[in-house]
Amino acid sequence: MIIRPKRGEEAHPVSLLLSADPSWALVEAYLARGECFVAELGGEVIGVYVLVPTGPGTAEIKNIAVAEELQGQGIGKQLVRHAVETARERGYVQLEIGTGNSSLSQLALYQKCGFRIVGVEPDFFVRHYPEAIYENGLWCRDMIRLAMAL
Numbered sequence: 001m002i003i004r005p006k007r008g009e010e011a012h013p014v015s016l017l018l019s020a021d022p023s024w025a026l027v028e029a030y031l032a033r034g035e036c037f038v039a040e041l042g043g044e045v046i047g048v049y050v051l052v053p054t055g056p057g058t059a060e061i062k063n064i065a066v067a068e069e070l071q072g073q074g075i076g077k078q079l080v081r082h083a084v085e086t087a088r089e090r091g092y093v094q095l096e097i098g099t100g101n102s103s104l105s106q107l108a109l110y111q112k113c114g115f116r117i118v119g120v121e122p123d124f125f126v127r128h129y130p131e132a133i134y135e136n137g138l139w140c141r142d143m144i145r146l147a148m149a150l
């Protein structure tokens, strides 16, 4: 497997991006401001992340996804580590990531990769998404914010 920048002429991996974020309007907005990286295996794009500058010295992983049939095999961890290295190389001093209160395995993954919980945006998903989101039997309402010093 290789992780590389998405080439300019290459289509965005839309279904992967939507698996991490059901709002195409939000996805399009951060794709326009950020850099899209893809994981390629056997000529197929099977993973993605988007790194977006969000403030002085700060970048955020706005979207990260692995093809469903390949989840749970360490690819997500490799994508997060690649994002950390890339952000460091770009000279950022802080990397952030946010996820839903209901995203229990994502919260585990990000903390295993070195992120710490630094805050909560209550009702973020209620305000920004037209449909209610449920996951692990929980209503996804609040955005849990995590950060890592680089």
Ligand code: ACO
Residues within 6 Å of the ligand: 019, 020, 021, 061, 062, 063, 064, 065, 066, 067, 070, 071, 072, 073, 074, 075, 076, 077, 078, 097, 098, 099, 100, 104, 105, 106, 108, 109, 112
């Ligand atoms: N308790 C403890 N650890 C857990 C738990 C849990 N309940 N659930 C998962 N983990 C750990 C696993 O044990 C593993 O760590 P380990 O290697 O130390 O055992 C890690 O979390 C999962 O690692 P990977 O196998 O590398 O993850 P995967 O390849 O499945 O990718 C991802 C994770 C990207 C979240 C994938 O499941 C996915 O694409 N999901 C759908 C899209 C999505 O939800 N994206 C994130 C949205 S938030 C955002 O984009 C900013």
Ligand code: ACO
Residues within 6 Å of the ligand: 104, 136, 137
């Ligand atoms: N994803 C989704 N739901 C989950 C998950 C998960 N990963 N893990 C647990 N749950 C849900 C279960 O599905 C269940 O909900 P449901 O009935 O809707 O399915 C619920 O959490 C667990 O409910 P119970 O079976 O009633 O819980 P239990 O009798 O096991 O008691 C307790 C929980 C008190 C935490 C027990 O496990 C315990 O004593 N643990 C050790 C001591 C401890 O950790 N105490 C809490 C410390 S914090 C404090 O004291 C303030």
